[in-house]
Amino acid sequence: MLIVQKYGGTSMGSSERIQNVANRVSLSLYASYKSHKQYVKDKDNVNRNNKLVVVVSAMSGVTDGILEHAGFFTSTPNERDLDMALSSGEQMSAALLSIALNAKGLKSIALNGRQAGIFTDSNHTKARIQYIDTTNIYKLLDDGYIVVVTGFQGLSNSGEITTLGRGGSDLSAVALAGALKANVCEIYSDVDGVYTTDPRIESKAKKIDRISYDEMLELASMGAKVLLTRSVELAKKLNVPIYARSSFSDDSGTLITTEENIMEKPIVSGIALDKNQARVSLISIQDRPGIAAELFGKLSKANINVDMIVQTIGRDSKTNLDFTVPKNELEKAKNTLNEFDSYADLIDYDNEVAIVSIVGVGMKSHSGVAAKAFQVLAKDNINIRMISTSEIKISMLIDLKYAELSVRVLHAAYKLDQ
Ligand code: ADP
Ligand code: ASP
Ligand code: MG
Secondary structure (H helix, E strand, C coil), rough: CCCEEEEEECCCCCHHHHHHHHHHHHHCCCCCCEEEEECCCCCCCCCCEEEEEEEEHHHHHHCHHHHHHHHHHHCCHHHHHHHHHHHHHHHHHHHHHHHHHCCCCCEEEEEEECCCCCCECCCCCCCCEEECCCCCHHHHHHCCCEEEECCCEEEEECCEEECCCCCHHHHHHHHHHHHCCCCCCEEEEEECCCCCCCCCCCCCCCCCCCEHHHHHHHHHCCCCCCHHHHHHHHHHHHHCCCCEEEEECCCEEEEEEEEHHHHCCCCCCCCEEEEEEEEEEEEECCCCCCCCHHHHHHHHHCCCCEEEECCCCCEEECCCCCCCHEEHHHHHHHHHHHHHHHHHHEEEEECCEEEEEEEHHHHCCCHHHHHHHHHHHHHHHCCCCCCEECCEEEEEEEEEHHHHHHHHHHHCCCCCCC
């Protein structure tokens, strides 16, 4: 069996933790899957040697530390150089894990993005993987090595080191699992799976056994950072089964798979919270063809990610247009929107907001899910400022001060704690 594993920053956070990862990797050489709930890691029970590719993140705090250092000099560091600095975090942790594995008497080798054959576009600090040349990794696996690969980085066609964006190691792992045609991709963090909501917000959150790619996509994109959205997108496209597990327990974790593989389709699977969005409102903006195209065209050109767009029916050639942007892009958005001042009576910004979302495939065939959410929030006097829906999701923009409370009351209302 070929297994790709990924260990996140917390799992790699100290020498002791890297030793713990090395011990787990060594046991995984003998792991087998009897069923998705029966993950056997007993050397005596199974006498088969797996092939292992292990993707690692930088030790926790290292990436933030590098960004902080760069920020000492300028708020807009040169992105090519920043990538060179950022990639060093993963290079250190990959090498340390390989040293630990070799010290245990196992045969291991650490590769950086280039050595692993991960090629990206040249969009520094948020590069996209274009292809993976698996020649080197396959050869090393055939030679009996455990291959440890730096997550979060690759090489552009012009030979520059690139990074994939925050949390990008999840993506590296899924992309490698897809390219190597691995049997599974295991993503290890500090939670033993995907929960009905962030267990740090609601201690009554329950672990989900299986969840569909689409539900996980919505949860991740709406704030459940246990998996990076782009990694789930890719896993769905390449049909890579993901197990989300903890590196601190032996729990079987959560399987992220196709909807067909899920027998019981709950109406609501989980609640996600995103506190990183800000609201932008253009009040009494001219209502004529081309306004939205011009406005969102400019925002897109400035590389600003717009979400949750709501426009109301216009009256007297005026309308209101509201949307959200990531908080850390709000300043950029303000600068871009300056030139639209004359188009609207008022452009209003609000940083003190959060988006709470309800996700579930069962919503497709059930009515009343939204009505219930609105009633529950109303009962706690939580005002809903914007609403957007998809087939399997309802998102509501609320005041930041109600963020955690809204998660807890919704979690209880859909009986996710039972
Ligand atoms: P890593 O550093 O290993 O990549 P992350 O910190 O990115 O790990 O992701 C794990 C964290 O995701 C958990 O500590 C948890 O607080 C958070 N999280 C948010 N929503 C969920 C959820 N629905 N289920 C599980 N964890 C969640
Ligand atoms: N080290 C990078 C980060 O902190 C990538 C990752 O951990 O996935 O964002
Ligand atoms: Mg992560």
